[in-house]
Structure formats: C-alpha cells, structure tokens
Amino acid sequence: MSTPRAPKVAGIDSTVPPPPHTAAPPAAPPLPSGDLRSGGALQDRLAGWVSDLSLLHELTESLIRTGSLDDALHEVLRAGAALVGARRGMAVFEPSDGLGPVSTVGLGLAHSDLGTIETVPRSVTSYGRILDGLDPLPEGSLPRPVAIPDLRSEEDLDPRHREVAARLGYAASYALPLATRQAGRLGALVWLYDEPAEPAERQRHLVGLYGRFATEHLARLLDVERARTQLSTVAEELLPRRLPRVPGVQLAARHRTGARGGGDWYDALPLPEGSLGLAVGSVSGSGPSALAAMGRLRASLRAYAVMEGEDPVAVLSDLELLLRLTEPARSATALFAYAEPQARRIVLAGAGHTPPLIIGDQRTEYVETSLSAPLGMLACWEAPSVELSPAPGETVLLYTEGLLRRTGDPMDRAFARLHAAAAGVPKAARADPGAVADHVLRTILPEGSAAATSDGEDVVILAARFD
Structure with missing residues (x-):
C-alpha cells in the first residue's frame, strides 16, 4: 500500500516547503491506531451534540x-x-x-x-x-x-x-x-x-x-x-372601599386590573336630598402614572359632583378644564350620572365614553347619548345631557371600554356581544345587580379564555338596580 499523501487545499500542494522566512509548522501528532475508523464515531458524537442543542432550543x-x-x-x-x-x-x-x-x-x-x-x-x-x-x-x-x-x-x-x-x-x-x-x-x-x-x-x-x-x-x-x-393593590386602594347605601337603588361594582395597571375607575357617592352620583371613566396610559392621574381625576370629579351634581354637563366641563390645565398631555373618558332613586330619574352626560345599557324584563337597550370627544382633546368640551327613567326592577349598567376591547372583536361586534350577554341574564338573577354584573363578565370573558386572561385592558362595571 502506498503512503497516503496530505490533501491539497485550495489548489496549493501542501508538500511544497515553506519559504525560509516563515517558521515551519509544528509536526502533527501521530494518529493513534484505529483513528481511520474513528471518523464515524466523531460524526455520531457531533450529531448527538446538534440534537441536544436543537432539543434545548425547542424547549x-x-x-x-x-x-x-x-x-x-x-x-x-x-x-x-x-x-x-x-x-x-x-x-x-x-x-x-x-x-x-x-x-x-x-x-x-x-x-x-x-x-x-x-x-x-x-x-x-x-x-x-x-x-x-x-x-x-x-x-x-x-x-x-x-x-x-x-x-x-x-x-x-x-x-x-x-x-x-x-x-x-x-x-x-x-x-x-x-x-x-x-x-x-x-x-x-x-x-x-x-x-x-x-x-x-x-x-x-x-x-x-x-x-x-x-x-x-x-x-x-x-x-x-x-x-x-x-399595581392592582394601588388601583383597588384608589377606588371606593364600599358602595353607599341609598334608598331606592342597589349598587354593585366589578373591577379587573390589567398587567400594566390601567387607569379605569368607577365611583358612587351620595348627594343631598337622597340623590346619587354615579361615574365611570378611563385615563389614557398605563402604569403608576396612569393610576396617579386616575386618582386625581376621580377626586376632582367627586368635588365637582358635590358642588353642581345636578348638572352632569357642568361637572364634566369643569373636569375638562382641570385636565387641560394640569395635564395637557393626557386624555380621559368619563361618564357622570345624577340619579334620583325615589323618582327613578337619571340625568347623565358622557365625554367620549361608551353608552350605558338598560337591562330589564321588558327591554335590553343602549341609552342614546350624543357623540362627544374625550376630555383633554378639545379646547372647550360641552355635550348635551340625556334624561331617562328606569322602570322598577331595571338595572342601568355602566362600564368602561376595556370590557369591549378584551373580546378582541371589532367594536360593533363587541357591542353586539355585550347586548346579547345582558339580554341573557336569567330572570332569577335580575333582582341582584351583582349577579347581573357577574353574568355579563362570565359571558363576555369566559373563565380560561384568552379574553379572560388578557392583561392588556382594565375592566370596570358599575350596576345600579332601581326598586
């Protein structure tokens, strides 16, 4: 058998001696006996490493x-x-x-x-x-x-x-x-x-x-x-610890905080002569700054509601001015309702907010409100108020846009889903506003679904059932 020659690389004969000014390369160590057959074992080992790396990458x-x-x-x-x-x-x-x-x-x-x-x-x-x-x-x-x-x-x-x-x-x-x-x-x-x-x-x-x-x-x-x-703890601390008890109306609220801590909020405060102020809203942004802005906005709205709660338009106009002067880079939506439970009379106004929903035995329908821009987006905000009279046993459902956005549907389909969920509240549950809110949440955001586990949007529901 002839002695094997070193292979040529890139057309250069490796047997040609190096030039005198170049140090001679070190002699290659002798191959152990049997190394001519070790190529297969080495390839198997390399294949094992590649397989392990691929498995770790996949996992x-x-x-x-x-x-x-x-x-x-x-x-x-x-x-x-x-x-x-x-x-x-x-x-x-x-x-x-x-x-x-x-x-x-x-x-x-x-x-x-x-x-x-x-x-x-x-x-x-x-x-x-x-x-x-x-x-x-x-x-x-x-x-x-x-x-x-x-x-x-x-x-x-x-x-x-x-x-x-x-x-x-x-x-x-x-x-x-x-x-x-x-x-x-x-x-x-x-x-x-x-x-x-x-x-x-x-x-x-x-x-x-x-x-x-x-x-x-x-x-x-x-x-x-x-x-x-x-963030969830801070958000809960900024919201009402308990809802007021006002004759003629039962209240219930549900709140889910997103992972980034959005600025959705609700409020219910007793006003003079047995009246009641109901509010929901959402502040743009997320995280601690949005929570802080939400707290300031809610506190301001409470003060304006006490001073001129009978006129929801005036309350939101004052809130618009405050937001524009103190936080010009931020916008917010809000809905404020002045309610007289004994007379079953509600006057409400909204600033870029979703319309309330009336749920009863004879009807389930959205309240017709005028279109308006969110707070902070116009030099001067004003929109007409709307008056409605719930029938005995009907529930007025206030909610934030996060409930609709969590569905992942276009807004028109999300509104249709919410209406269907409200219309499907069992009659036995309609006497309890908490049960109404829970049914809507379970229907719109079923447990274990992507919508329920989504953490991108806050969800707020405030339900008021009139006796």
Missing part, C-alpha cells in the same frame, strides 16, 4: 412563550420530564426572599396526590433539603440536585416517605434546584420514576442547562407578577 422557545408563573412552572415540569425520562413530577415555587408568591404544581399528579406528598416531613424530602438548605455546602454555593435512585433500598428513608411513595407508586426521584447566583433560590423541581432509576450523565447535563435558563425566565415572570400585584 426554551416553548418556555419563553409562557406569560405567567403558573404556565411557566407547568412547562418547566413537562420539559424536564422529557429530559430526565420521567412521567410525573412536582414544582415547588418558593422564593428565598420570603415575599412570595408560593405555589405548588404537579405533572401527572392530582391535587390530592400533591397534598399526600406534603404530609411527608419537609426536612426529609428532596425539595425540602434544597429549599431549606439542609445539605452542607461551601459558603456561597448553590444547592445541588438530589437523586434518590431507589427509594425501596434507602435504609434511612423516613417511614412516612416510604409509605407515601408506595401509595402513589413511585420508586425513585430526581430533584433539581431552581437557583442561579443572579436570581437566587426560587424553588425546586422533583421528577418521580415508577421504577428504580436515575438520569444518565448526559440527561443531568441537559436538564441542568435547561434549569438555569428556566430559573432566569421564572425570575423575570416573578418580577412581573409582583409588579402586577402592587
């Missing part, structure tokens, strides 16, 4: 699409189970700063199964050892995974743990901490095997990489969740 892409902590925890459990070869598991989310939220979700485990596992003393569980830092580690080190390959052969296993494992039918577990130096310790994941088993070294490596990415994603969602909770 992380799925995780990125989750928008809530609960959805992300379920996705992490599912993806991790695929990586370690398990079919059941649980995630315990418990940030180490103690500020919450705290959550436990399962994969292939019923709620009662999770409760059964939680009867095991926490200190002897793998997730408890991770979350409570019970395993000795060098100072500053992150928690390590905890593998129990065979629960049946563990001599020191807690009797209650052994009993629960036998009842639920798992024989091994692998726990992974949700922790990084940047995010801190957020929780732990535990996957359960039906038979004695543990992840191979390659599986541990992959799930470890995925776990670090998942922890950072969960940390971002945690920040969003906490900010959302704070």
